[in-house]
Amino acid sequence: MNRKERQEARADRYRELAIKSSVESDVACRQSSEMASIIPMGQPIHGLADRKYREKIGAKMDKSIELSRKAEYFKQKAAAAESNDAVYLGDDDAVERLESKLADLEKKQETMKETNKIIRSKKLSDIEKHDRLIELGYSENGVREAFTPNSMGEIGFPSCSITNNGANIRRVKCQLEKAMQMKVTEDKEYKIGNVRVVENYQENRLQLFFPGKPDENVRTQLKHNGFRWSRFNGCWQSYLKRWQIDRAKEIIGG
Incomplete structure (x- = not known):
């Protein structure tokens, strides 16, 4: 079983725990309601036995709420396990996934730089800029967003975004080199x-x-x-x- 299969098994286990907790929560809620149904509305407490009985009703409802929260917790854990797309060097497909990730980052870097070059050009008209962005792969909504100033009143991608993406490219390249080396290194x-x-x-x-x-x-x-x-x-x-x-x-x- 590789890491991806273990990840899927972990998500399945969390889903099972979520279903189990949800069912138990419904049972406790129903039991609390059934116990409360025999007490007339507004009837005052009569003696110690009646008080303890009502405490049991409250305890059942508290248990139902706790189990409901537990079910939601396991649902979130299952979703997190499924959406975890991190690449580990020991993964069977680490090289392929890192190569794909690197290609996406490099394409993103080229797109950001070319976008800034187009929309900040003083030689192109607005119509020409629009057409160039469409050719670059932007949708009409994407073009409008590209021309929308950011909080600093600037249009286009800020330099920090390009710098950070460049750092990610270098990091992934380093990971890829290690992954490729590990695949040919004998245990x-x-x-x-x-x-x-x-x-x-x-x-x-x-x-x-x-x-x-x-x-x-x-x-x-x-x-x-x-x-x-x-x-x-x-x-x-x-x-x-x-x-x-x-x-x-x-x-x-x-």
């Missing part, structure tokens, strides 16, 4: 004491396979240093970094 496997260490370049993970459950002190150190237990791989793992390898050796050796 390394060795032992430190009785712990099997795997430098998994295909998944960008440093993996520690202990022969059994490590003691509490070691687990604490692992967690504090970015390692997490992977039930799927049956090991403690973190992102594959040079300093992380050195830290793992210190923890295991200690």
Whole structure:
């Protein structure tokens, strides 16, 4: 199972939890309503038993509200898991997705620069500017927005937008180079004491396979240093970094 499949499985699990909480919320609400229905409208409280019964009605309704909020929380988690389009170096399709992302950013950069060149030109008429923008791929609404001044009274893309997009291009290029290098780098496997260490370049993970459950002190150190237990791989793992390898050796050796 790759990361994308695990992401989809996580979204499905959150949806199931959302449905379960929603059903339980409806049940608690219905029970509260049924319990309240036997009390005549406006009837005052009669004795301790009556008070406790009404408290149970309130508790049922509070539970229904809490479960409803829980259902909404899991719905949001499912939506977030589905919409997460971040590219991780260990993804099977990391190179392809980064290449696509880079192409989109470069196209955006060219479009912003050409747009500014057109709408700020003193040699072109407004009609010519309009036609050039349409040729560039703008819709009529897009053309109108391009000529709408921003909060600073300027038209076109501000220089900071172009600068920030250029920084994103350089960042993605760096990621792409790393992803391409990782795809051709062979994994390394060795032992430190009785712990099997795997430098998994295909998944960008440093993996520690202990022969059994490590003691509490070691687990604490692992967690504090970015390692997490992977039930799927049956090991403690973190992102594959040079300093992380050195830290793992210190923890295991200690």
